[in-house]
Amino acid sequence: MLVSSQLELGSNVEINIIDVKSSKIIQTIKKKNLVVTSGINLARDLLDGTTTIAVNYLGVGTGTTAVAAGDTTLESEQFRGAITKRTSVSGAFTMAYYLSSTQGNGNDLTEAGLFDTSSGGSMFSRVTYSAITKTSSIAVMYSWTINMSAS
16 A cells, blocks of 8 residues: 655745834734745755755845746845744744844845855745835844645
8 A cells, every 4th residue: 555645845934124223023024935946856855865955045135026936046136144043843943034234225125035055056935025125224034934744
């Protein structure tokens, strides 16, 4: 008897826009996003030992084209930095990145993605959202939760 199961990856992003002076959250954006084909292949390669490079970076950009499974880059990447925090729980883990008041300024940020390297590399997932006009008055906290389930 052949028994099969399927591993499903789901991903949600919470973006908190923080007033630097008061340290208060002034807006929260919650979005579902897509684990793209290159991300699925990256997960496969990690599981089969072909690679040991994990998702370690978050990129932000100004692209507005809808997310598609075949995306391999952000449409218009402006900044990429190393993930600043990781938290694991049963069936899920969260990666966070804090875009400080000195980073990414002068851009209307509208997209973000997770990557395995500091430039180029494989994109794991991508999301688009309403524009955040990035200035030195705000910081932005991206929290990316990856949910895994068997079906």
